[in-house]
Amino acid sequence: MSFSCFPCFHPPPPDRALSLSLSLNHSFIHSLTMKIFSLFLISSLLFSFSRAEATGSVFFIDSSTHQFLRTQSTNDAAQSASMLLPEVGAIVSVLLGFAPSITLSAAGSSKLNEVLIPNPFDRPRVVFMLEVDGVDDPLVADPKNALFSKALKNNVDLGSSKVDIQLPDEEEVSVISLDKPLGDYTEEEINDFASWLGGSYVTDATKPLHGVLAIPLATGDIVNLHMSKKVHREFASKLLALSHNIRKAMEKHEVLSQTLHRPAELIMGSFDGIKALQEQHDTDDFDKQGMRLLLATLSKIFDSLQTAHEGQIVGVIVFNGVPQPESKTLMNVVFTSHPSLRWLAETKSSQNTTLAAQVLVRRILAWITGVVLLVATLLGVYFLLNMPLTRDTLFLSYPFDFN
Numbered sequence: 001m002s003f004s005c006f007p008c009f010h011p012p013p014p015d016r017a018l019s020l021s022l023s024l025n026h027s028f029i030h031s032l033t034m035k036i037f038s039l040f041l042i043s044s045l046l047f048s049f050s051r052a053e054a055t056g057s058v059f060f061i062d063s064s065t066h067q068f069l070r071t072q073s074t075n076d077a078a079q080s081a082s083m084l085l086p087e088v089g090a091i092v093s094v095l096l097g098f099a100p101s102i103t104l105s106a107a108g109s110s111k112l113n114e115v116l117i118p119n120p121f122d123r124p125r126v127v128f129m130l131e132v133d134g135v136d137d138p139l140v141a142d143p144k145n146a147l148f149s150k151a152l153k154n155n156v157d158l159g160s161s162k163v164d165i166q167l168p169d170e171e172e173v174s175v176i177s178l179d180k181p182l183g184d185y186t187e188e189e190i191n192d193f194a195s196w197l198g199g200s201y202v203t204d205a206t207k208p209l210h211g212v213l214a215i216p217l218a219t220g221d222i223v224n225l226h227m228s229k230k231v232h233r234e235f236a237s238k239l240l241a242l243s244h245n246i247r248k249a250m251e252k253h254e255v256l257s258q259t260l261h262r263p264a265e266l267i268m269g270s271f272d273g274i275k276a277l278q279e280q281h282d283t284d285d286f287d288k289q290g291m292r293l294l295l296a297t298l299s300k301i302f303d304s305l306q307t308a309h310e311g312q313i314v315g316v317i318v319f320n321g322v323p324q325p326e327s328k329t330l331m332n333v334v335f336t337s338h339p340s341l342r343w344l345a346e347t348k349s350s351q352n353t354t355l356a357a358q359v360l361v362r363r364i365l366a367w368i369t370g371v372v373l374l375v376a377t378l379l380g381v382y383f384l385l386n387m388p389l390t391r392d393t394l395f396l397s398y399p400f401d402f403n
Contacts, residue, residue: 056322057137058088060115060152061315064306068095068117068124068314072152082155085163085330087111088318092165092331095314096173096264097123101166115152125264126253126313128305130178130298131330134274135291136321142292146218147299151315158320164334171263174256175333176249178269182241187211190227193240197300204228215293223293231276235290238273239297245269246301250308267305270329 062069087108090100094116100109132138138148167173187203190213194201199215204227213225213236225232249267256262274294277287302315318330 055082055136056156056158056318056320058083058154058156058319059138059148059315059317060091060154061147061302061317062152063124063311063313065311066122066124068122069115069152070117072114082157083111084108084157085159088156088316089163089165089331091115092127092129092266092316093167095123095125095127095316096167096266097125098168098172098264115154124309124312124314126305126309127266127268127316128302128313129266129268129316129318129331131270131318131320132274132294133270133272133320133322134278135319138291138295138319142219142295144219145292145295145299147302148295148317156318158322158330162330162332164332165266166334166336167266168336170335171261173264173266174252176252176265176267178242178245178249178267180241180245180248182237182244185209185237185240189240189244190236193243196243197297209233215296217292217296219292221289221292223289225293231279234276235273238271238276239294242269242271243297243301246304250304253308266333268331268333 060069086101086104090104090108091112093100094112100112104112139145139153143149167175187201187209190209190211191201194213194215197215199213199222202212202214204210204212207228210228213227215223215225217223225236227233227236246267249265253265256265271294274287274291277290298317302313305313305315320330
């Protein structure tokens with residue numbers, strides 16, 4: 001009888017199996033840890049890159065009749081460091097005639113000295129401030145723009161949080177918003193806007209509000225906005241809303257200028273119409289033409305504001321290359337002076353006490369004066385009635401012997 005031989009499998013000892021399992025678990029945990037660390041490192045780098053790219057530019061536009069800002073040479077512009085948004089807010093506060101925030105650092109104070117004329121008694125007290133989303137530097141689109149090429153330019157680090165412009169009291173400054181939506185508009189308003197910019201509006205006989213808005217630029221080019229296209233219509237409506245709110249701001253200035261105590265004025269808002277043009281992804285570079293049209297509109301707006309305010313105004317325009325979400329702005333106004341009800345009650349009671357004391361003193365003095373006059377009058381009448389007939393004056397009627 002023959003038997004065939006097969007290789008026999010002998011299981012490893014228990015100790016060896018346990019060590020093999022532990023080795024596999026250790027390598028798996030090590031690999032998983034390295035993958036998690038790599039993902040964390042990549043996400044940190046991406047976050048730092050996004051923070052580094054959150055920069056923009058700020059333009060300080062001086063008045064054409066008054067000098068409130070320093071003039072910056074080419075060498076100074078090359079050596080100037082980037083600004084922070086809190087420093088921009090501090091400059092706005094100083095231009096309005098108020099002290100900057102107490103949290104401003106020494107480096108921030110030096111930035112203010114680089115921008116502002118060192119004369120605290122000569123401030124415009126009116127600031128036109130606008131945030132433009134979707135553009136880093138407007139001079140890339142229009143390097144020969146007369147308004148921005150002469151302005152004081154600084155790079156600005158936008159950061160990741162909103163910055164507050166601290167103002168003392170609502171009675172001391174009037175904040176006029178430019179973010180109010182226009183709503184429905186008519187072809188007459190479009191025609192008025194085109195005429196204001198020196199352009200024209202050709203209506204469409206087949207459908208209302210679907211004409212062509214043609215605006216000439218200083219370079220000789222003409223920007224045509226076809227209101228039948230959704231993107232062009234949205235961009236034109238943003239421009240119409242901005243110009244409409246500017247007219248409302250000038251009307252409010254006329255009212256404020258008639259008051260006895262004229263407050264400072266902060267005309268501020270944002271413009272995100274460029275974002276809609278950039279999302280179109282057209283090959284004809286219409287977003288650059290829209291940017292040139294926006295700069296021409298801003299130039300016209302600032303000229304109108306200078307005329308209305310008689311040159312007592314400074315423009316601060318911040319360009320943000322990273323589009324902001326809806327209804328989110330970089331700058332916010334905060335009023336730091338909020339008197340409590342207890343303080344108001346104590347002030348009112350102290351004023352009432354002082355007023356009552358003044359009334360009491362005045363009444364006592366009036367009574368004393370009245371009594372003295374009454375006694376003097378009675379004495380005069382008595383001596384006058386008892387005056388002898390041989391005497392010709394009241395003074396000689398006194399029973400005194402002058403010899």
